[in-house]
Structures are given as structure tokens and as C-alpha cells.
Amino acid sequence: MFKIIARMWQVNWALQWQYRANLLMYVLYGLVSPVVFLSVWRSVAAAQGQVAGLTVNDFTVYYLALLIIENLTGEISIWVLAYKVQDGTLSGELLLPVHPVLTNTLMNNLANKALTFVVLLPVWGLLYLLFRPDFSSITAASLLLTIPAVLLGFLINFLLGAMITCASFWTTQVYSLSEFLFGFQLLLGGIFVPLTLLPAVAQKIAFVLPFHLFLYFPVQLVLGRLTPEQILWNFALQGLWLLLTALGFRWIWSAGLKRYSAVGA
Amino acid sequence: MSRSDDPILVDRLSKTYKVPEREGGFGAALRGFFRRKYNDVRAVQEVSFQIGTGEIVGFLGPNGAGKTTTLKMLAGLLHPTAGTARVLGCIPWERRAGFLRSITLVMGQRNRLAWDIPAVDSFLLYQAVYRLSDADYTSTLKELDELLELGPLMRKPVRNLSLGERMKCELAAALLHRPKVLFLDEPTIGLDISSQARIRAFLKEYNRRTGATILLTSHYMADVTALCERIIIIHHGRLKYDGGLTELSRRIAPFKIIGVDLIDNAEADLSVYGTLVNGGEGGKRQVQVRADQVAQITAAMLANLPVLDLTVEDPPIEVVIERAFQE
Numbered sequence: 343m344f345k346i347i348a349r350m351w352q353v354n355w356a357l358q359w360q361y362r363a364n365l366l367m368y369v370l371y372g373l374v375s376p377v378v379f380l381s382v383w384r385s386v387a388a389a390q391g392q393v394a395g396l397t398v399n400d401f402t403v404y405y406l407a408l409l410i411i412e413n414l415t416g417e418i419s420i421w422v423l424a425y426k427v428q429d430g431t432l433s434g435e436l437l438l439p440v441h442p443v444l445t446n447t448l449m450n451n452l453a454n455k456a457l458t459f460v461v462l463l464p465v466w467g468l469l470y471l472l473f474r475p476d477f478s479s480i481t482a483a484s485l486l487l488t489i490p491a492v493l494l495g496f497l498i499n500f501l502l503g504a505m506i507t508c509a510s511f512w513t514t515q516v517y518s519l520s521e522f523l524f525g526f527q528l529l530l531g532g533i534f535v536p537l538t539l540l541p542a543v544a545q546k547i548a549f550v551l552p553f554h555l556f557l558y559f560p561v562q563l564v565l566g567r568l569t570p571e572q573i574l575w576n577f578a579l580q581g582l583w584l585l586l587t588a589l590g591f592r593w594i595w596s597a598g599l600k601r602y603s604a605v606g607a
Numbered sequence: 608m609s610r611s612d613d614p615i616l617v618d619r620l621s622k623t624y625k626v627p628e629r630e631g632g633f634g635a636a637l638r639g640f641f642r643r644k645y646n647d648v649r650a651v652q653e654v655s656f657q658i659g660t661g662e663i664v665g666f667l668g669p670n671g672a673g674k675t676t677t678l679k680m681l682a683g684l685l686h687p688t689a690g691t692a693r694v695l696g697c698i699p700w701e702r703r704a705g706f707l708r709s710i711t712l713v714m715g716q717r718n719r720l721a722w723d724i725p726a727v728d729s730f731l732l733y734q735a736v737y738r739l740s741d742a743d744y745t746s747t748l749k750e751l752d753e754l755l756e757l758g759p760l761m762r763k764p765v766r767n768l769s770l771g772e773r774m775k776c777e778l779a780a781a782l783l784h785r786p787k788v789l790f791l792d793e794p795t796i797g798l799d800i801s802s803q804a805r806i807r808a809f810l811k812e813y814n815r816r817t818g819a820t821i822l823l824t825s826h827y828m829a830d831v832t833a834l835c836e837r838i839i840i841i842h843h844g845r846l847k848y849d850g851g852l853t854e855l856s857r858r859i860a861p862f863k864i865i866g867v868d869l870i871d872n873a874e875a876d877l878s879v880y881g882t883l884v885n886g887g888e889g890g891k892r893q894v895q896v897r898a899d900q901v902a903q904i905t906a907a908m909l910a911n912l913p914v915l916d917l918t919v920e921d922p923p924i925e926v927v928i929e930r931a932f933q934e
Contacts (some may be wrong), residue, residue, distance in 0.1 A: 348733040353721055353728055360723040434719045435685050438736050439707035445736075599702075600686045603624060 350445055356455035363455070369461040370504070376412065376426040377469070378535060382407035384473075394539050402475040404536055407561045409466055412533070413458050415495040415556035419443070419503040420520045422450045427602070436599075443504050443595065451500060487573065488564040494580040495556030500588035502552065508591070511598030532558030552583040591606040612696075614788050614820045615658035615681065620690035621844075622651040622676050650676040652844040653690065663814055665819040665835035665852075669932050673823045673844040675714075678790045681822070682712035694788055707734040708737055711786040713794050719774070719780045726776040727761040730783060735782035744783070750816075751779040754809045778806065782813065789813075790895045791823035795830055805903045807833045829923040840931050848931055852924070859934070860927045866891040867908060868916040875912050880904050895922070 358365065383401040393401075423443065428430040435442035436467050506523055510516040528534050530544070531553035537545055548554055561578045562568050568576070628646040651673040658664050669672050679685040681692055683699035683706065692699060697706035720729045734744040751757065760768060768776065778794065794810070795803040803883045805832055806923055815822055825831060831838060831852070838855065840848040848855060864884060869875060869890055879881060881896035881904065896904050908914060 345735040353724065353732050356724045357721060389929075414799040433679070433712075433714070436684055436702070437682060437703035437707060437710075437719070439710055440736055472822065508882075602685065 350449040417500045417503040427510040484566040491560045497518045499556040508594040508598045616693045619653040623688045624648045665831040665838040668841040710788045711781040712790040768797045789821045866918040870913040
């Protein structure tokens, strides 16, 4: 299995480089919303002294950490898989004795992530120099704990994305479904605003749904802002959502394959 | 002839597609949005056949007959609506790893190879995916290289290859794991005559060396006559014929074509001997006669006409197949 993963990585890494100009555009586009929210919240906090207890520095470290976490746990299955279902090119991958999504699509995601960092890191460095934020709340322990949180968060997000992508076995309108899901991430994941600033009801909803598990939770974890109870609870929630998304994906994938008509291919 | 351990067993296999259908125009589009009409397309209907180890069988039928759908079901890509099939003892659409490691499906236009990188990179990926040892991989690739003359083609990005070159690399990618059963859908489509001939020769040699079972579709009769002793014909999703090629010819078209050259191109009414046919080589005039009257008619021609040259041929296979489709 290791050899398969390694070779898949080589192929996908090589393929990602073919589209580096395209990728640069996507990365820059992806930077827009966090950077805009960062600037907005910074000015609001600066004008009022603080917002619900959060200072200018709190917002800055939050959004700068979010930029990294968002890329670590982000996923692009819909862009690399849905069209294959729709135009039948998935057939070629279905003939192979390995799971197309759990090998190729996964490696595609990881290769994309790695290359995105090549563009993201210099931009992040510039932002750091510009705002000079105080990251002193990050400790070795918080960094170590963030590793499994990011890993689990990515897997949940990946399986969610793969499930949405599987809708393309039934409909061609799968991209709007994915946009809809992204709306939830924006609002309930903690991109638009740190979740503690949401109304109480919205917070209750946000903290049971999976979106904060791959955005807000790892960000707060690395910044050392969570109590041991909160950390434990969120890891448990990650375990639960991983199980749910894994079962959901397995079901929708096999149901989708029964519908697959391999058009054109 | 048929045995239960044959590599391909197909039993009343059927596939019905639900296809949305509407008239053209804006009004119809609007109506279709609210109430979509579906049409059942019965692509394959109760098709049964068996293929023995090492056989090369031609799977023929006009466009839309259900050939590709059948191949996709046998390769595990599609779930049938009814009926069953076993390939190497496995139910194809369960897509077990062991099954997928023993078969291959080559679809004329479609690529197993990643477009932007050299084929050899994809080959290395397949080596891992199919768990081939370095020794097996190297020897198979060497053999494929020799048979298909891949050479430097393997090291160019696939998108820079011509159609024929790409097809050769596709075939190599599809055969690296030495599959026991090959499903080939139009393996020579779009290729020039010499590439077609080379791929045909390759398939024959592969079959001889490995004893692989091959089921192939093609619109080129040259593929069929060169490779297949047995053919299966389907039309409108139903099986029409399953048997030998020569037998089909005898049954469907029990006639021969007599071609004659007359001295100094003398004028003569050949229609008294049989049905006139167009298209003789080198200006030769042709008549179609019943197979059992050939001796009698050639004798009459030789006695009554200033014959320079006379040939007796089987009807072209295209004609036979076309008649079979129409029946």
C-alpha cells in the first residue's frame, strides 16, 4: 500500500506542477476572504478597543493561524472528481484494483495542499511582517495536540467533500451543492467571524456540526485558548464525525456506483 | 463446447437506461424543468453466451446495439438491470480486487494514462497498483516494448503523442498486469492502416503467448477476419448470432462473386449469368451467383465469352455482416 501511495503522490505532484499558474490564481483567490475578514475585524477592534473581549492582536493571530489551518484541512475533491463522474473518465480509475477516491483523489488533495504552501508561505510571511502579531500563547503542547486535530479535521472535511461529490452520480448540479456547503463553513466554521462572536443559538448549532472541527477548533487549539475539557470534547466530536462521514461516504459511494452509467467512456 | 469453468459466462444479462427526454425549444425546456419525462432505453436484453479459455471472439453490431454496455458490465463498470454474469468466477460489478487484477478493458478513445506526464510515469503507478514485482514489471514492459515498438514514446508527455502512438501506450498500460481476460472496445479506431495491422498482430501474438481470452468489438472487418474465428452479433440489445465466421457467411450469404475480364474489353451482357455487382478491382466486372451454381455458370462464361481472366471470390465480410444486422 505504501508503494501505491508513494507512486500516486509522484504522479499527482507532477500533475499539480503542470497547472501551477492556475493554482497560483486559486491560492490568491482563497487568500482574499480571510485577509478581508482580518482587516475588517482589526479595524473594528482598533476603533472600539476590543470586540467581545477580543483585542486587535487576538483577531490577527486568529486569522493568521486560520490561513494555515484552512489550507491544511481544506479539500478539493469536487474539482478533481465530479467531472470524472459526469464525463465518464472515472471508468479508467474504476478498472484499477484500488479505491479511486481513497487513493487517487486523496493524493490529489495532498499534492495540491503541498504545492499551495509553496505560494501561501511567502504571502503569510509578508502578512506577519506587516502586522507583527504576538503568537506567545502557542506552546509546544498546543502545537503537538494540533497535529492529530488537523489530521482528523482534514479527514472529516475530505469525506464530507467526497460525499457531496458523489451527488454527481445523480445530478449535474453538484457544484452549487458544494457552494452551499462552503456557505456553512464560512459562517459556522469560523471564517467569517470567530465563533464566540456568533449569537448564542448559532454557537450551539455551530458546535455540534462538523465545520468548526476542521477550522475553528484547530485554530483555537494551537493558540492555546481551549480548556482541557473543551479539547477532550472536540476530539470526541471529531471521532464521532469521522465515523459518521466514513459510513456516509461508504454508503453513498456504493449507491452511486449502482447508478453510474459510464457515459461516453 | 460450453463448460462451467469457462472464463466468461453470461446469463440473460439485461441493462435498461432511464434517459430524460424532451422536445426542442424554450417551452419544452420549461415544461421539462417541472415535469421531466423519462424514457426506458433497453440497451441490452437477455443476452447469454459463454467464452472459453484462449478464445478470441468478435462482438459485432451496429452503433447503439449494446456492445459497449455489455463490455462495461463484464468489466464491472456497470450494474445490470437483470441477469447475471461471471468472469473468471467472479461477479464483475462486485469489483473485487482479485477480479480487477485479472482483467482489462480498453476503450478506443479513453485514457488510462495521465495526459500531462510521460506514459512511463503512469506505468510505474500501475506497477504499484497491480503489485507487480520489479522483475515481472521489467520483463513485461520489455515484451510490450518489443511487440508495440514503444521505444522513446514512453518518455514523452502523453498529450504530445499522435493518436496511434497514444493507443499503443494505452494498450501497454492496459496489459502491464498480464490480464487473463481482455475486453477491447474498438481497439483500432482512428488508426491508420499500418497501425491497425500492427495492433492486430500484437493482439494475436499476446493471445498466443499468454493464452488470454479476448472479447473485442470493432467496426473494421479486417480486425474481425484477422483475429476472430467466432463472432457474436447483437442488434437492438438482443443476441442475433453466435458462431463461426465462415458458417455465418454460408448461412447469411450463400453466394459467390465471379469477376471477369474480357479480351479487349468486349461488350457483353453479364446480367444473364447473375446479379451485376459494382466495384471490381482493376475494371473487372462482377456478378453475384448462388454458391451451388458457381461451377455451372463459370463453365458457361468460359464457353460463351472471350474471357481473359476469371476469379471466384467469397462475398466481402462487410456485406455478410450488414445482411446479418438486417435480418
